[in-house]
Amino acid sequence: MPIDAHLLLLDKDQVERLMQPADVMEAVREAFVLHSDREGRVFPVVREALATGGIFGIKSGDVPSQGLLGFKAAGFWPDNRKRGGEPHQATVMLMDPATGRPLCVIDGNAITTLRTGAAGAWGLKTLARADSASVCVFGAGVQAAIQLRFALDHLPALEKVRYVTYDGQPNPQFESAFSACCDMSLAMDKNDAVATSDIVITATPGAGALFDAQALQAGTHLNCVGADTQGKRELPDGVLARVTLVVDDREQAKRIGETQWAPSTPSVELGDLLTGKETFHRQPTDITLFDMTGLALQDLTVARMLYQRALAGRMGSSIPWPW
Incomplete structure (x- = not known):
């Protein structure tokens, strides 16, 4: 040089x-x-x-x-x-x-915004049911918006969106960004929104469990974005024991992701699914979870x-x- x-x-x-x-x-x-x-x-x-x-x-x-x-x-x-x-x-x-x-x-x-949205899209394309028509989004900020944008772009059947805010109040800016391309509304009951959605996206600061464990139904896919630091979480106890867990990096997820709360949970790295090193054939009742901690x-x-x-x-x- x-x-x-x-x-x-x-x-x-x-x-x-x-x-x-x-x-x-x-x-x-x-x-x-x-x-x-x-x-x-x-x-x-x-x-x-x-x-x-x-x-x-x-x-x-x-x-x-x-x-x-x-x-x-x-x-x-x-x-x-x-x-x-x-x-x-x-x-x-x-x-x-x-x-x-x-x-x-x-x-x-x-x-950061776009690569995280793209990573979420690969999780959805690889793990969610192809006929997924409804999504519950926790959060209404920048990352919630990009996760939803990529989801709508890459899952053609997706048409119904319910979103949950930290204060239970509607977010007009968030709604206006998507109302023209989907049926979008504020969720009145977070547990009901989870129970009636094919996909759940959590994109919050990770201050604590966002819904009750029993709300999660068979066949659901979750993309979890907010847990990226020790002590952060978005899921209630008991969820990880019920899911097929996919991570971006196994050790990183155990340190700072949602997986930190149940580090012994068996997991597969998404890259191994994309390369064919590992395979996963979704059954109608499977619950899948992509724990996204972000790769350098x-x-x-x-x-x-x-x-x-x-x-x-x-x-x-x-x-x-x-x-």
């Missing part, structure tokens, strides 16, 4: 212009496959509470055969809402594995796509970054 090397910066607007959902789906699938084949490594996650009230984390990994190395520094700062900002914050850095030099710094909020490889494959597109299109801000 020459002494006059440069560092590329991609801000939020540039990332959003470069990123298309279909391409993110493929990049996320590649991440699952790389993880299954053990070509990509996922390093131990850092996830720590701060004195400021925020939670700071680092997810990192590499793909040696592809020269891909990097990390995402991210977390959750709830007080940002009082400042008029987004509580979720993320920054991705790609690095040259041969020299350790940074190549690109990317606003990671949109990456997902951030890196999406970031690499953005970096390559930005270079080809001469986008971003290139600043001197000499040795």
Whole structure:
């Protein structure tokens, strides 16, 4: 690398212009496959509470055969809402594995949102009943919206949506984003919404059980997003014992995912299902659960796509970054 090397910066607007959902789906699938084949490594996650009230984390990994190395520094700062900002914050850095030099710094909020939505879609496509027509969504924020958007895009039979908010009040902005493409309404009873839905999506801060265990019926699929830190949970006791459990990373799910509450539960990694290393033939009464903790490889494959597109299109801000 020459002494006059440069560092590329991609801000939020540039990332959003470069990123298309279909391409993110493929990049996320590649991440699952790389993880299954053990070509990509996922390093131990850092996830720590701060004195400021925020939670700071680092997810990192590499793909040696592809020269891909990097990390995402991210977390959750709830007080940002009082400042008029987004509580979720993320920054991705790609690095040259041969020299350790940074190549690109990317606003990671949109990456996190879309890659998590895409991961959820792969869970649904792989595990949910193909005729699933109804969904119950816990949450009405950014992640709940992207999970629902990908679900509607990839499950053609899905048409009825019931959503649950933390205060039981309707969210007009959330409803208006989807009311034109589905039958959407606020759930009056969370347990009834779970019991009458083919799919349950939980996308909350993970402060505690969201519904009663007995509400969960045979044949349901769950995508669980909110448990991403030790101590977080969205499911009541007893659910994991009833499900076919699928995770993105087995050890990570035991540390910070929903699986932490029953770590001895047998599980399969989604990447192994996508590669055919493991098989699952859903029966009508099976309850399936995808415990989503987020793979660093997902951030890196999406970031690499953005970096390559930005270079080809001469986008971003290139600043001197000499040795």
